[in-house]
């Protein structure tokens with residue numbers, strides 16, 4: 001049982017299965033269209049922005065990576081909150097960038113002045129944050145956006161699970177904000193690799209140039225469009241359940257004397273000593289969770305994905321045995 005990657009443990013939206021069943025051989029043998037126009041148009045019309053203000057990618061990973069290439073030259077600095085999404089330092093490395101990790105404050109909000117003091121031309125924020133699950137405050141994010149010398153990326157991969165307000169309005173109204181989202185979490189399509197981003201016309205044009213064509217397959221684009229059109233209820237029902245079970249899991253963990261962080265994602269971060277050892281013992285009981293070591297401001301911790309309650313019950317049982 002794998003609760004380690006925050007994907008949708010309830011399965012696949014019915015519309016995606018239908019697209020797979022009905023797909024024609026040409027969608028495999030021929031190239032897809034260059035820039036996924038159908039998905040772009042559907043997303044844009046839902047947001048009330050022009051299609052040229054939306055970009056898509058092979059997962060939001062691709063949008064994030066392309067944005068770094070678009071706005072930074074090798075040797076320049078990417079600043080990001082710390083801890084955050086582990087792929088950001090990796091994308092920085094493959095693009096030859098320097099990194100400026102800036103510790104989150106004790107309340108898990110970003111420290112705007114410290115981020116701005118890096119002078120970085122690209123600042124990455126993530127809300128709700130992976131791996132802590134904590135959201136960023138409006139005041140702190142606006143402060144960064146207002147004063148940043150360059151681009152501010154706001155990664156909203158887990159926004160569907162959050163009761164905190166999102167930051168999409170900043171992507172619509174500010175020239176320097178890119179908000180990224182994904183079909184990998186709430187939408188249950190991680191294997192199809194579909195992500196997207198929204199920003200000003202000029203900003204998105206640069207990201208698209210760095211991204212290049214043919215990143216979404218025909219099947220992936222068709223599935224994403226079909227799920228948006230046909231399955232909003234499926235998504236909503238699973239999101240509600242994932243949130244409810246997350247809180248149930250949190251209460252159970254607290255009754256065990258643990259202190260999971262408050263989370264707005266579909267996962268919980270649970271600080272504990274020797275998290276690597278605990279995760280290893282849980283794996284021996286066939287439950288895979290993600291272990292972190294020495295995270296800034298947190299220390300060692302497990303990250304446990306939320307899903308159907310029987311899975312979480314099994315995870316709890318494995319955790320209890322692994323802590324003995």
Ligand SMILES: Cc1ncc(COP(=O)(O)O)c(C=O)c1O
Nearest residue numbers: 059060061085130157182184195
């Ligand atoms: C914060 C965050 N951003 C982006 C991603 C990448 O998602 P994808 O490339 O599947 O869209 C993830 C995946 O775990 C994530 O946690």
